[in-house]
Structure formats: C-alpha cells, structure tokens
Amino acid sequence: MKYMILASCSLLIALNGFAQTKKRPNIIMIMSDDHAQNAISTFHKGLTETPNIDRIGKEGLVFKRSYCTNSICAPSRAVIITGKFSHLNGHIDNTVRFDSSQQTFPKLLQQAGYQTALVGKWHLISNPTGFNYWTVVPGQGQYYNPDFIKMDGKRERVEGYATNIITDKALNWLDGRDTSQPFCLLLYNKAPHRNWMPDTADFDKFRGRKYPLPPNFYDNYEGRTAAGLQEMTIANHMHLASDLKVDTSSDPNRPWQQKVSGTERMNAKQKAAWDREYDPITAAFKKDKLSGKALAEWKYQRYMEDYMRCIASVDRNVGRVLDYLEQHGLAENTIVIYTSDQGFYMGEHGWFDKRFMYEESLVMPMVMRYPAGIKKKGEVNEMVQNIDYAPTFLEYAGVKIPADLQGKSMKPLMEGKKIAWRDAIYYHYYEFPGEHKVRRHYGVRTDRYKLMHFYNDIDKWELYDLQKDPSEMKNVYGDPAYAGIAKELHQKLDALRKQYKDDSK
Structure with a gap:
C-alpha cells in the first residue's frame, strides 16, 4: 500500500510537470497606428531610439519582411483578427462597417478558455465581439483627454494622454483578470497617427535635431502615373495648423484648418505646456516667411520632430508592459508582439501617409518574443503578412485552425524550422475615390x-x-x-x- 501511494504521488507529480510544460501561452499584441519600420531603431539606426521595442526583438525575433495586405487602418485591423483578405472579410476601406458576427481569432480563443481583452483603437465602427472586456476610442480617438466607449455603450472622458491611458487600462485589466486562465490582450495605440500630437512630457525630446532628407524627397514621379496623381505630399498637402501646429488663424490667406484641432480638449496645465512649446514655433515661422523648397523642408523637419515624439511615448509604454510582465512572473509564458497596422512614409517620394504598395507603406514592423516557446533568436527573413497572425495565435493556443483562414501559422518559422513557405505576397488597395x-x-x-x-x-x-x-x-x-x-x-x-x-x- 505504501508503495502504491508513493507511486501514485510520483504519477501525479509527473502529470503536473507535463501539464506545466504544456501550459498554453498568454498573448499580448501591441499595435500602433502608422508606425514606420524605419522609425524603430532595431530596423534602422539614426532616426530615433526605441529601446523597449528593441528589447522585444533582442529577446526574441525580428521579422525583416512583414507585409500588410491593404495599407490602410481599418482594413488592416480586420485582416488581422479574421486571417482573411479584405475582399472576404468585407472591410475593404475605412468607410464600411465591420461585420462583427463573423469568425475572428479572439472568438476562437475565447471559446477555448482564453480571457480576451481589447483596449484602445478599434476603428471598425461596429462594437467589438469575442472579448471578455473591451474599451475603445471612438473612430480615430483623441490624443488629449480622450473619450472611451465602454461595454455598456456609455462613453467616458479620461484626463491624460492617450498612449498612457490605453496602457493604464490594459494593465488594470491584467490586474483584475482570472489568473487560472490564459489571456489574450490586444493593446492598440492611437499613436503615432496623424496629427502627431506629442505628450507634453516629450516636448524636450528631439528639439533641434535635423533629420536627413530622403534622397527621393523631390520625386517627380516620372513613369509612375498613379504616384503623380496622389494628394499626400509634405510640400503641398500637409497643413500648417492641424498637422504642424502653426496657428494661422490670423492669416486670411489660409482659411482652412487655421487652428490646431484637439487643443480644445486640453486642461489648463496641458494647454499652457502646449503654448510654451508651439507659440515660439509659430512666431518664428511667421517671421521667416519661408517658401518653395525652404518651406517644404521646414515642414518635413516639423513633421518628423512630432512624429518621433509620439513614438517616444509609445516606446516608453511598451516598456511599462514588459516591466509588468517581469514583475508579475508572466514574461516567460507570454507571447509579446509589437507591430503597426501598416507602414508609413517619412518623406520618401515626398510623402506622408500610406496606402500605396511601395515598400515604405507595404512593410509592417514586427518584433516578437516568447521565452518559454521560442529558443531561436535573431531575424526571420521569410515573407509574412497580417493574414498570418490569426493562425499563429491559434496554433500556439492549441486551437484548431479553421480551413477558411487564408494565412499561415508562423510557428515553424519562429522555431527555426526549415519548411516550404510562400515565395510571393498579394496586395489589394480599394479606397478610391477617397x-x-x-x-x-x-x-x-x-x-x-x-x-x-x-x-x-x-x-x-x-x-x-x-x-x-x-x-x-x-x-x-x-x-x-x-x-x-x-x-x-x-x-x-x-x-x-x-x-x-x-x-x-
């Protein structure tokens, strides 16, 4: 009897150990909006520093060729959660309403026992489904004192800066979750989406830094008809007030968007800090009376300074999430991904924004770590797309991948296995007229x-x-x-x- 008890105990210990090794991973996907790959120092040195995003890549994998299927905000998000191209999930452009009754990977994870949460920018018009908890900004959201839609449909305005608040809400949810279940958290930032309003805490960053002008900033679009028909050049289509924070309200020649939008939401302390930063810029601009190339290049420098400041806040908050995982013993068994919904132009071809299939907007930055499950570290050079997120998460969670998903699980690539992989990617952009x-x-x-x-x-x-x-x-x-x-x-x-x-x- 004594030996039988000992044997039974040994068996239970062995089974428990097996269960621990088979423990399903938690998943945290941090996605920003319009974060160019070259604005992450893991991918490109010299423009800015992103030590916390870099940390994910150093402790895991850097995907050098990660691409979107449709380079625009809402469609990319729909592709990610469905694992299907825009023409099949129905969300071809920013104007349509997402059919939230359809299959998504959060729903499948939830059905398999995962706690699921979404915090931040949703942008699909319909209410989120498949989440135990969600709170999202309406539409694009606001940088300062943003509103959030809650699960009961009510709205609340939260004082502070959007990137900080979104991270606060995500960490608060982690604090209150059921620790007996694995979780999947989608932390979706508004930043660094246009109009690039930095946190007041970052006004001292990058002041006076000169960013190198891209060699093709003055592209004439020869032999590329569609490129010449766009309206997204820094020189001609970037607005002094709403984009570059120059108050032109007293200038009768600039009747459109004369004031900076979003400042009306600020409290007195925020507005005072804002005015201290941008009033001297406005005064200098009016004094210098720039035109031609000098004006275009001034716009580029102004744009880059605030864009990089927004990214500094994103990176700092990524660090908060990583530190939380370490402090709560969750780092080892949590898949952490940082990405953007698509790429973005930082003056290449003279542009800002995205949409085109040219490289800068086609490529999505992506770094990923999973200490318990990925021993390989370094670069992944296979071509992956945003259709691949859903099957990857499902496979790691031990959930059967539905046959109608169009992406492929990246798990073999992440584990360093040599497998047959795609030799080409497909892309389709729809939003025209627009x-x-x-x-x-x-x-x-x-x-x-x-x-x-x-x-x-x-x-x-x-x-x-x-x-x-x-x-x-x-x-x-x-x-x-x-x-x-x-x-x-x-x-x-x-x-x-x-x-x-x-x-x-």
Whole structure:
C-alpha cells in the first residue's frame, strides 16, 4: 500500500510537470497606428531610439519582411483578427462597417478558455465581439483627454494622454483578470497617427535635431502615373495648423484648418505646456516667411520632430508592459508582439501617409518574443503578412485552425524550422475615390520583383526590380529586358488572385 501511494504521488507529480510544460501561452499584441519600420531603431539606426521595442526583438525575433495586405487602418485591423483578405472579410476601406458576427481569432480563443481583452483603437465602427472586456476610442480617438466607449455603450472622458491611458487600462485589466486562465490582450495605440500630437512630457525630446532628407524627397514621379496623381505630399498637402501646429488663424490667406484641432480638449496645465512649446514655433515661422523648397523642408523637419515624439511615448509604454510582465512572473509564458497596422512614409517620394504598395507603406514592423516557446533568436527573413497572425495565435493556443483562414501559422518559422513557405505576397488597395486620391491597385511582390496594376479610373502597370531599384523610382514595365520577368509575374499574380479568391476588378 505504501508503495502504491508513493507511486501514485510520483504519477501525479509527473502529470503536473507535463501539464506545466504544456501550459498554453498568454498573448499580448501591441499595435500602433502608422508606425514606420524605419522609425524603430532595431530596423534602422539614426532616426530615433526605441529601446523597449528593441528589447522585444533582442529577446526574441525580428521579422525583416512583414507585409500588410491593404495599407490602410481599418482594413488592416480586420485582416488581422479574421486571417482573411479584405475582399472576404468585407472591410475593404475605412468607410464600411465591420461585420462583427463573423469568425475572428479572439472568438476562437475565447471559446477555448482564453480571457480576451481589447483596449484602445478599434476603428471598425461596429462594437467589438469575442472579448471578455473591451474599451475603445471612438473612430480615430483623441490624443488629449480622450473619450472611451465602454461595454455598456456609455462613453467616458479620461484626463491624460492617450498612449498612457490605453496602457493604464490594459494593465488594470491584467490586474483584475482570472489568473487560472490564459489571456489574450490586444493593446492598440492611437499613436503615432496623424496629427502627431506629442505628450507634453516629450516636448524636450528631439528639439533641434535635423533629420536627413530622403534622397527621393523631390520625386517627380516620372513613369509612375498613379504616384503623380496622389494628394499626400509634405510640400503641398500637409497643413500648417492641424498637422504642424502653426496657428494661422490670423492669416486670411489660409482659411482652412487655421487652428490646431484637439487643443480644445486640453486642461489648463496641458494647454499652457502646449503654448510654451508651439507659440515660439509659430512666431518664428511667421517671421521667416519661408517658401518653395525652404518651406517644404521646414515642414518635413516639423513633421518628423512630432512624429518621433509620439513614438517616444509609445516606446516608453511598451516598456511599462514588459516591466509588468517581469514583475508579475508572466514574461516567460507570454507571447509579446509589437507591430503597426501598416507602414508609413517619412518623406520618401515626398510623402506622408500610406496606402500605396511601395515598400515604405507595404512593410509592417514586427518584433516578437516568447521565452518559454521560442529558443531561436535573431531575424526571420521569410515573407509574412497580417493574414498570418490569426493562425499563429491559434496554433500556439492549441486551437484548431479553421480551413477558411487564408494565412499561415508562423510557428515553424519562429522555431527555426526549415519548411516550404510562400515565395510571393498579394496586395489589394480599394479606397478610391477617397482621401489622398491614391488609385485602386493590386499587385504581387516576390523576393526581388514587384508588379502592380492601378485600375478604376486609370489602367497602368508598374514593375520594379527591387534589387537594382529598392526606392522604386524606375518603372521597368514595358522594358524588353524585363519582358520574361513581367510574364512570370503576371502568371504569379493570376495564381495568387485565384488562390485568395479575389475576382474583383
């Protein structure tokens, strides 16, 4: 009997140890809005410093070629939670309402026993579903003293700065969760979305720093019809008041958006700090009377300074989340991802914003760590897309991946396994007519080449040799030297459109 008891105890200990090794991971996905890959120091040195985001990459993986399927805010978010391209999840542009009754990975995790939460920018118009807890900003949200929609439909205004408040709410939820269950937390920042309003705590950062002008800042768009038709240049389409914080209310020649939007929400202390920062900038601008290239380059420097300040706040709050996990013994068994809903232009081609399939807006920064499950550290160079998040989370959680998901689990790549992987990605942008007048287009990107078709009110093809022309300045479509490549890419594009069931035109 004594030996049987001992044997039973040994078995229980062994089973408990097995259960611990099979413990399902927690998941935290931190996503910012419009964070350019080159504005993270893991990916690019010299523009800014992001030590906390870098920390995730140093302790885990850096995805060098992570791409979106449709470079605009709401559609990218819909792709992430459904694992399906825009034409199948129905959210093709920022104007439509997301069908929240459809299958999403948070719903599947919730059904499998996960506690799920969403805090921050949702941007899909319909209320979130599949979450045990959610609180989201209406639409784009506000930087200062933002409103939040609660699960009961009521709104509350919270005093403070959006990035800090979103992180506060996320950490508060973690404090009150049921610790017997694994969790999935989506922490979605508003920043650094336009109009780049920094935290008052960051006004002393980057003041006087000179950012290098991109070599193609004065792009003339030769051979690229659609690129020349856009309305998103820093020189001509970035507003002095709403974007660059220069008060032009007394200037009769600038009747539109003469005042900085968002400052009316500030309390007295916030507004005083704001005025101390921007009143001298306004005074100097009015005194200098800049024009031409001098004005365009001043706009670029002003834009970059505030954009990087917003990112400094994001990075600081990422550090708060990482520190919380360490302090509460959660770091080892928690998958942490930092990404953005798409890329962003920082003066390349003379632009801000996103939308195009050109590299700067196509690429999504992504770093990931999972100490208990990923022993490999370093770079992942396979081409991944935002359709791949959902199947990855589900596989790690031990949940069967539905057959209708269009992405692939990144788990084998994260574990350093050599497997057959995609050799090309597909992209489709729809929002035209619309803001910035970027034409509808779809395309394919391979390791070296990119083929795009702009359609609707125009019919133009573009082909780029990314090895010889990484800045995508020379369209070689129609060049006899690339005729064979063009034919192969057309075939690949047709195959991907069929694979992903995109028969739209």
